[in-house]
Amino acid sequence: MSEYSITQVGTFEKCRLQYRFNYVDRIRRVAEGVEAFLGSRFHETMQWLYRERAFREVPMEEVLAFYEGQWKAAWHDEVKIAKKERTADEYRNLGRRFIEDYYRRHQPFAEGKVLGLERKIRFSFEQGRSYAFKGVIDRLMLAPDGAFEIHDYKTGSGLPTQADLDKDRQLGLYQIGVQRLWPEAEEVRLVWHMAAFNLDMRSARTREQLEALKSEITSLVDRIEAEKEYAPYESLLCEWCAYWDLCPAKKHLKKVEALPPDRWKDEPGVAIVDAFTGLHRKRQQVEAEAAVIERELAEVRDAAIQFAEREGVSVIAGTRGQLRVTGREAVVSPGKGSEERAALESELKALGVWDEVATIDTAALEKAVKEGRWSAEVLARIKAYISTEKRYSVRLKEEKEEKEEA
Numbered sequence: 001m002s003e004y005s006i007t008q009v010g011t012f013e014k015c016r017l018q019y020r021f022n023y024v025d026r027i028r029r030v031a032e033g034v035e036a037f038l039g040s041r042f043h044e045t046m047q048w049l050y051r052e053r054a055f056r057e058v059p060m061e062e063v064l065a066f067y068e069g070q071w072k073a074a075w076h077d078e079v080k081i082a083k084k085e086r087t088a089d090e091y092r093n094l095g096r097r098f099i100e101d102y103y104r105r106h107q108p109f110a111e112g113k114v115l116g117l118e119r120k121i122r123f124s125f126e127q128g129r130s131y132a133f134k135g136v137i138d139r140l141m142l143a144p145d146g147a148f149e150i151h152d153y154k155t156g157s158g159l160p161t162q163a164d165l166d167k168d169r170q171l172g173l174y175q176i177g178v179q180r181l182w183p184e185a186e187e188v189r190l191v192w193h194m195a196a197f198n199l200d201m202r203s204a205r206t207r208e209q210l211e212a213l214k215s216e217i218t219s220l221v222d223r224i225e226a227e228k229e230y231a232p233y234e235s236l237l238c239e240w241c242a243y244w245d246l247c248p249a250k251k252h253l254k255k256v257e258a259l260p261p262d263r264w265k266d267e268p269g270v271a272i273v274d275a276f277t278g279l280h281r282k283r284q285q286v287e288a289e290a291a292v293i294e295r296e297l298a299e300v301r302d303a304a305i306q307f308a309e310r311e312g313v314s315v316i317a318g319t320r321g322q323l324r325v326t327g328r329e330a331v332v333s334p335g336k337g338s339e340e341r342a343a344l345e346s347e348l349k350a351l352g353v354w355d356e357v358a359t360i361d362t363a364a365l366e367k368a369v370k371e372g373r374w375s376a377e378v379l380a381r382i383k384a385y386i387s388t389e390k391r392y393s394v395r396l397k398e399e400k401e402e403k404e405e406a
C-alpha cells in the first residue's frame with residue numbers, strides 16, 4: 001500500500017506533471033527556492049533550541065549563531081532567488097529577524113512538555129479501504145492542561161486567515177495521525193507560528209470535521225492512483241519548480257535562457273516565434289488600417305447617396321470611374337425573437353398566408369407585398385407590423401470591371 005504525505009497530495013493538486021517527475025519518476029533535484037531554504041534553516045534552529053532547552057537556558061546570541069552556522073553550511077549554488085531584486089543576505093537577515101522575534105515572544109520556552117521535535121509519524125485508517133499517510137510534526141507538545149498540541153512553523157510571507165487555518169489539511173491530518181498513535185490524546189490543539197508576522201494562530205477540529213477531511217484526502221488519493229496523463233498546469237508556482245528542463249511548458253525557455261544573447265536569434269525555435277510575432281503584428285496593423293478605410297468608404301458612400309438624391313442622378317462621374325447609385329424601397333420586418341415578430345407570425349397564420357412566406361423570409365414577404373398578391377385587408381393588417389426603408393446600392397465602375405462597394 002502506497003504511503004502519502006500531505007505535501008505529495010498538494011503537489012498533485014497544483015501540477016500533475018510536477019507530481020509525476022517528483023513522486024512517480026522520482027527525479028531528484030537539488031534546486032530549491034531561497035524561501036524554502038530559509039524555512040529549513042528556521043526549522044533546524046527551532047529544533048536545536050528546544051532540544052538544548054531541555055538541559056539549559058540558551059541565550060539568543062547562541063541561537064542566532066547556530067542559525068548562521070546552518071545557513072553557511074547548507075548554502076549551495078542551486079538555491080534559486082526568484083525575486084531578482086533580492087539578495088541571499090537579505091533573506092539570511094530576514095531569518096535572523098524571525099528568530100529574534102520568536103525568541104522574545106516565547107522565552108523561556110516553557111509552554112508545556114516537548115513530546116517530539118521534527119517527529120515523523122506514519123499511520124493508516126480505513127475509508128472503504130485502507131489508506132496510509134506519513135508526515136513530520138515540527139513540534140509535538142503536551143500542554144499543562146493535558147491537551148496535545150501540534151505546532152507548525154511558517155516562514156512564508158502570506159498571512160492566512162483564521163478561516164484558512166480552520167480548513168488547513170496538513171495539521172488536520174496530523175491530528176488524525178496523533179489520535180491514532182496516542183489514543184490518550186483526546187483533546188488536540190493545532191498551533192501555527194507565523195514567523196514573518198511574529199504571530200501565533202490556533203485552531204481545533206471537531207470529530208465531524210476530521211471525518212470530512214478523511215473523505216477529502218482519500219478521494220484525492222484515489223484520483224492520484226487513477227491518474228494517467230499528468231498534464232502540466234502553469235501557474236505562479238512554476239517559478240519555484242525544479243523541473244523546467246523537463247516540462248514541455250518551460251524547457252525551451254530554459255534552453256534559450258542559457259544561450260548568450262547574441263545566439264538567441266539563431267536558435268530555430270526563437271527564429272520561428274520571432275517570424276510569427278512579426279507577421280502577427282503586421283496583420284494587426286493591416287487590419288487596423290482596413291478598419292479606417294472601411295469607415296472612410298462608408299462616409300463617401302453616404303455622400304454619394306445624398307449627392308444622387310439631391311441632384312436627381314443615378315450615375316456620378318469621376319476622373320477614374322463612375323459611381324452608379326440605385327435605391328429601392330425594402331420591407332423591414334420585426335427582428336428575430338422580438339414580440340412583434342411573434343405577433344406578425346400569428347397574424348400571417350391567422351390570415352392563412354403563412355405558407356407563402358414560411359418562417360418570415362424577408363425576401364418572400366417583400367415579394368408578396370410588392371406584387372400585391374394579397375387582398376387589401378390582408379395587406380392592411382400586415383402593414384401594422386412592417387415598415388419600409390429605402391436601401392441603396394453604390395457600385396463603382398472602373399474602366400472594365402464593376403464592383404459593388406456596399
Ligand code: SF4
Pocket residue numbers: 015016017018232233234235237238241242243244247248249250
Ligand atoms: S514548470 Fe510549472 S507546469 Fe511545468 S512541471 Fe513545473 S509546475 Fe508544472
